[in-house]
Amino acid sequence: MSDVREQIAHARSIVVKIGSSALTDVGTGLDMARLDRLADALEARMRAGSDVVVVSSGAIGAGIAPLGLKKRPKDLATKQAAASVGQLALAYAWGTSFSRYGRTVGQVLLTADDISNRSHHANAQRTLDRLRSLGAIAVVNENDTVATNEIRFGDNDRLAALVAHLTSADALVLLSDVDGLYDGDPRKPGPDGRPARFIAEVNGPDDLDGVIAGSGGALGTGGMASKLAAARLAADGGVPVLLASAADAAAALSSASAGTVFAARPERLSARRFWVRHAADTHGQLVLDDGAVAAVSKRRRSLLAAGILAVRGGFSNGDVVELVDTTGGIFARGVASYDSDEVETMIGRSTTDLPPDLQRPVVHADDLVTV
Structure with a gap:
């Protein structure tokens, strides 16, 4: 057997x-x-x-x-x-x-x-x-x-x-x-x-x-x-x-x-x-540059604001969002640490240039799964 x-x-x-x-x-x-x-x-x-x-x-x-x-x-x-x-x-x-x-x-x-x-x-x-x-x-x-x-x-x-x-x-x-x-x-x-x-x-x-x-x-x-x-x-x-x-x-x-x-x-x-990957509803998307895509998908890093190119749709802190590359391909899902309105103000900015209350990762590595 x-x-x-x-x-x-x-x-x-x-x-x-x-x-x-x-x-x-x-x-x-x-x-x-x-x-x-x-x-x-x-x-x-x-x-x-x-x-x-x-x-x-x-x-x-x-x-x-x-x-x-x-x-x-x-x-x-x-x-x-x-x-x-x-x-x-x-x-x-x-x-x-x-x-x-x-x-x-x-x-x-x-x-x-x-x-x-x-x-x-x-x-x-x-x-x-x-x-x-x-x-x-x-x-x-x-x-x-x-x-x-x-x-x-x-x-x-x-x-x-x-x-x-x-x-x-x-x-x-x-x-x-x-x-x-x-x-x-x-x-x-x-x-x-x-x-x-x-x-x-x-x-x-x-x-x-x-x-x-x-x-x-x-x-x-x-x-x-x-x-x-x-x-x-x-x-x-x-x-x-x-x-x-x-x-x-x-x-x-x-x-x-x-x-x-x-x-x-x-x-x-x-x-x-498992819930993030298979069960949760998604609310909105984050479009990432090539460097951020590689960091998240290959090196299992947290998503920082500097690698975000655009926000699509609305979401709240704690919602699951889709992460997409520049071609629109969905490659990961994760739990957002901020509302979409907040992320809009953070796009492309280095963590050290952000106010202290916005210096957390946009999506932490522990809350990220590839799909």
Whole structure:
């Protein structure tokens, strides 16, 4: 067994994301038999000594049948209505299933704003940590009843990757209707007539050369593209990932012998730097000269006013801003130490020429991440 599979098999804390197709059918809604089998596998992992947080899709899918709908709705209002019915059913189903083992379930509904806003981010982290410390199982879902197209995560794969870092999990397991990563659609022959090639392990970008990932199916918003993006996001943050079929949940959650694994970067990003890089909303841009670009991106230096050429957009002290080069390419993100109006007065000036209250770096190196 590879080192990555060993890490996942023996991880003390894991986040497990379960896709809509693993839990629901368009015509009948929630499938309790399938949900019970997943709960059995999750319970076995917890009895083996792991803390588990569940990210469960399926709220909209669970609301389709009770509302008499024939397919997943496309308009926002009907999606939200289906989610309002389905979230109740989904939470009840998980609670009922885990009650067989005397487990208590807590539902945690998040929007993208809860992750991008630093104070909301910390509150969500405390809630999840406290649920675990009290012995309850957190079942997380996107709050589809209030999330709009502009502020949603886009899919629960990305949400799961963010939750994995939020909870400092040791591994992320993505369970859906696919048994792993292929370099194309495994249901169809490739352009050369050959079947798609299964990829058992991803250790870096080179292992993804030639991979073509598609979008989601009838019940969910995800698809291989979203799963691949989520796996890379989590791995970049230092969390190893297993992508497998929900039908193989027992193997995936015990020995990690199923599916595709993604190796994590050697050094885990701090919670703050991960938030800056992947979760925070950005407000405005700072255009840097070539010297400042090199200092920030290659030498990991703080950004000083002397290297700034222009300010684009408005932002406040503490907002995350994008750093761009003279061609407009975004190469880093960081937390601004000043309001945009203040930075406008500092452009191109040496630190020693500035008033004492403006001599701090515009963006400190500890708050900078390249993208």
